[in-house]
Amino acid sequence: MENQQPKQPRIGKFIDPLTDWGFRRLFGQEPNKEILIEFLNDLFQGEKHIIDLTYAPNEYDGDDVTDKRVIFDLHCRGDNGEYFIVEMQRIRQDHFKDRVLFYVSRLIQRLLRKGRETNSYKLPEVYLIGILEFTMDAVVTDRYFHDIILMDKHTYKPFYNKLGFKFLELTNFVMEEDDLLTDMDRWMYLLKHMSTLDKVPTFLDKRAFQLIFKISEVAKLKKEERMAYEASLKAKWDTQNAFDSVRREGKEEGKEEAGYQFVKNLIVKLGLTNEQAAEVAEVSIDFVEKVRADLQKKDK
Numbered sequence: 001m002e003n004q005q006p007k008q009p010r011i012g013k014f015i016d017p018l019t020d021w022g023f024r025r026l027f028g029q030e031p032n033k034e035i036l037i038e039f040l041n042d043l044f045q046g047e048k049h050i051i052d053l054t055y056a057p058n059e060y061d062g063d064d065v066t067d068k069r070v071i072f073d074l075h076c077r078g079d080n081g082e083y084f085i086v087e088m089q090r091i092r093q094d095h096f097k098d099r100v101l102f103y104v105s106r107l108i109q110r111l112l113r114k115g116r117e118t119n120s121y122k123l124p125e126v127y128l129i130g131i132l133e134f135t136m137d138a139v140v141t142d143r144y145f146h147d148i149i150l151m152d153k154h155t156y157k158p159f160y161n162k163l164g165f166k167f168l169e170l171t172n173f174v175m176e177e178d179d180l181l182t183d184m185d186r187w188m189y190l191l192k193h194m195s196t197l198d199k200v201p202t203f204l205d206k207r208a209f210q211l212i213f214k215i216s217e218v219a220k221l222k223k224e225e226r227m228a229y230e231a232s233l234k235a236k237w238d239t240q241n242a243f244d245s246v247r248r249e250g251k252e253e254g255k256e257e258a259g260y261q262f263v264k265n266l267i268v269k270l271g272l273t274n275e276q277a278a279e280v281a282e283v284s285i286d287f288v289e290k291v292r293a294d295l296q297k298k299d300k
Helices: 020-027 034-044 096-111 183-196 207-214 223-252 255-268 274-281 285-299
Strands: 053-055 074-078 083-089 126-132 145-151 158-169
Touching (some): 020 034, 020 223, 034 053, 034 183, 034 207, 083 096, 096 126, 096 158, 255 274, 255 285, 274 285
Parallel strands (some): 083 126
Antiparallel strands (some): 053 074, 145 158
């Protein structure tokens, strides 16, 4: 029996903030940066108070051409000199924790200027915020917010207070409207449910929330914006379908064959480069090149 094409979800009244384009529109626009400022202030819950921020470069190369390049979803600097990396991750990856540590390490490396004659290693504060549509630990499903720092295992005192990770697991967030107590709860609800809402909920009356809905009505997007959003939305759906397909095939076939099919989907359906496909699938560039070569042979 032929495989049926998965049915694509409908396009809602408001943009999906968990698409690449939607995420950048909500949190990555200079004219509306108060949205990101409010989000970070609510996330840090009084630990920090950000008045202003500046968007910083999203891409950093290594010291030479052989070093792995990192591309942040969002990168900014607060008015107190601290740096924030905001990552949105839809699909669970085997080495996700390694990846975020690598990203932070690359930023810290670049913040130490080369050629300094002093031995000063003083660094600014660096935080990585991850908005996740999966659980980092399949065993722990009753928590949706993880606040992580370096600390002494015996005294439980912070060892270093200028590096932190904050992860929001949308999958574990199950609160309904009547359960929402804090602004952070409301942010979580908005991120998870915004694309399915037909009207602005009355309990999301904060100025930042109102601004989000104002700039997010699909019907009011310009033609070019609508096209870019729909392309981003389709990429999200296709990626999810590809991963779901791999999961199904993995139960029926060997791991290597399933991996081959996964990389094939990334190349054919999503048009990823060899480097991008290797990073997403957590395989070597050589393996991706082999898959692409096989596909090219079949096309001849």
